[in-house]
Amino acid sequence: MNRPTGAVLAGLVAAAGLAAGCSAGAQSPTKKSGFAEDAVPKAIPAVEFPFDQTRAVGYVKQLCDIGPRVSGTDGMAKQIELVEKHFKAHGATVTRQEFKARQASKREPTNFTNLIVSWHPEKAKRVLFCAHYDTRPIADQEPDRASWNRPFVSANDGAGGLALFMELAHHMKGVKSEVGIDFVLFDGEEYVFEPRQFGGSDRYFFGSDHFADEYQRTRDTRKHAYAGGVLLDLATAKGAVLRVEGNSWALAPDLVKQVWAVAGAVNAKSFRAEPGHEVQDDHLALNRVGIPCVDVIDFDYPHWHKLTDTPDKISGEQMAEVAKVLVSWAGIVR
Numbered sequence: 001m002n003r004p005t006g007a008v009l010a011g012l013v014a015a016a017g018l019a020a021g022c023s024a025g026a027q028s029p030t031k032k033s034g035f036a037e038d039a040v041p042k043a044i045p046a047v048e049f050p051f052d053q054t055r056a057v058g059y060v061k062q063l064c065d066i067g068p069r070v071s072g073t074d075g076m077a078k079q080i081e082l083v084e085k086h087f088k089a090h091g092a093t094v095t096r097q098e099f100k101a102r103q104a105s106k107r108e109p110t111n112f113t114n115l116i117v118s119w120h121p122e123k124a125k126r127v128l129f130c131a132h133y134d135t136r137p138i139a140d141q142e143p144d145r146a147s148w149n150r151p152f153v154s155a156n157d158g159a160g161g162l163a164l165f166m167e168l169a170h171h172m173k174g175v176k177s178e179v180g181i182d183f184v185l186f187d188g189e190e191y192v193f194e195p196r197q198f199g200g201s202d203r204y205f206f207g208s209d210h211f212a213d214e215y216q217r218t219r220d221t222r223k224h225a226y227a228g229g230v231l232l233d234l235a236t237a238k239g240a241v242l243r244v245e246g247n248s249w250a251l252a253p254d255l256v257k258q259v260w261a262v263a264g265a266v267n268a269k270s271f272r273a274e275p276g277h278e279v280q281d282d283h284l285a286l287n288r289v290g291i292p293c294v295d296v297i298d299f300d301y302p303h304w305h306k307l308t309d310t311p312d313k314i315s316g317e318q319m320a321e322v323a324k325v326l327v328s329w330a331g332i333v334r
Contacts, residue, residue: 001157001189001233001297002196002204002280044265047327049171053316059163060236061311064153069135071191071206072110076134080113083133083162083185090169092183093118099210104201105194114207115185117165119172123180127330128229128291129168131161132189132207132282140195141305155311156301158190160236164319168327177330179227184211186282208282216289227333228255229293231283234301235322238315242271242322245295246278252292259294262329268321271296296322 066082069075080096087094097114115133135154142148153159165183172181186207194200215222235242242263249256263271277299286293303309 044262044328044332046266046324047175047331049174049327051167051171051320051323053320055170056163056167056319057311057314057316059166060155060159060314063159063163064155064311068137068152069133069154069158070137071112071134071188076113076187079133080115083166084115086166087115087117087169087183091119091173092169093121097211097214101188101206101210103191103193104203110188110191112187112191112206112210114187114211115183117169117183117185118180119175119182120177120180123178124224125178125333126180126182126224126226127333128182128184128226128286128293129165129232129326129330130184130186130208130229130282130286130293131165131232132187133158133162133185134187134190134207135159136190136305137193138195139305139307140192140198142307147307150307152307153310154190155309155314156234156237157304157309159311160234160314160319161232163314164232164236164323167319168323171327175327175330177333179330179333180224181330182226184229186211189282204280205282205285208285212285212289212291215291226286226291228252228258229283229286229291230259230326230329231281231286231293231295231297232322233281233295233297234304235296235298236315236319237298237301237303237313238318240270240298240315240318241300242296242298243274243276244272245276245281245283245297245299247281247284247287248294249275250278251284251287252294255292255294258332259296259325259329262332263325266324266328268325270318270321271325296325 095116100109102109135158188206192202283293
């Protein structure tokens with residue numbers, strides 16, 4: 001994720017009937033409250049499954065024990081091997097999307113690998129849950145610049161979303177959905193050595209840009225299409241507050257309404273129908289090629305890009321809450 005721009009969602013305020021209108025037993029949203037009638041179903045059943053919070057946090061620790069998982073490094077290679085084996089063991093079809101690209105500050109191109117973890121791959125209509133799984137090479141929010149190059153494990157900003165998906169893998173065979181579900185893990189979101197806010201010219205989002213370009217390139221030959229997606233970024237820590245991100249509201253408002261209505265229906269208290277910042281993140285590339293995607297993100301995580309982003313900051317309860325929203329949302333997609 002690139003630093004928030006500071007802009008806010010004035011438009012969401014008009015639709016704030018969501019917060020009161022989507023709790024269990026409440027009336028379904030109406031056009032008067034800011035929603036299209038078909039954006040949110042009249043009934044939103046919660047999907048119940050035994051998400052193991054302790055095991056999920058354990059996966060965060062396991063990933064962080066590898067050390068930094070920077071794109072193109074041995075740490076990333078170890079992570080890929082570990083999680084690919086994990087998802088296959090639980091019955092998923094795993095596809096490596098490998099490519100090379102050169103960062104502005106680097107002389108040579110870097111090898112990147114997106115992972116696409118597919119459940120019920122025979123279903124042509126699909127949704128995706130996505131997150132980046134690389135770690136930033138520098139802790140550039142540390143006030144002491146001498147600390148920037150110290151080992152940096154990115155528990156919430158890298159491991160958290162992946163670990164949530166690893167726990168979900170235990171339950172996916174029992175998830176009932178009319179659409180196929182893909183977990184998409186983007187590489188190269190954080191591959192930045194010379195940040196623009198400090199005068200550099202390095203780019204972000206190598207993995208999601210490549211994924212989107214391939215989706216667009218194969219539009220006439222691929223057999224599947226995505227109805228929508230949810231991006232997780234910084235969403236698994238203790239005390240997370242998940243307000244509506246500005247570009248999500250601008251680019252995929254109906255999907256915002258769906259996801260936050262589901263969150264209300266399943267009593268996911270960390271989801272707030274309140275305006276948040278606009279951020280540059282992996283969801284922009286997906287929206288660019290016609291995949292509606294929203295960014296579920298905590299704007300105020302105090303350990304962002306710091307050495308203190310460690311596994312002790314992660315909440316199993318928060319992971320379970322986000323997972324319940326994801327699976328319940330997939331259950332209403334038709």
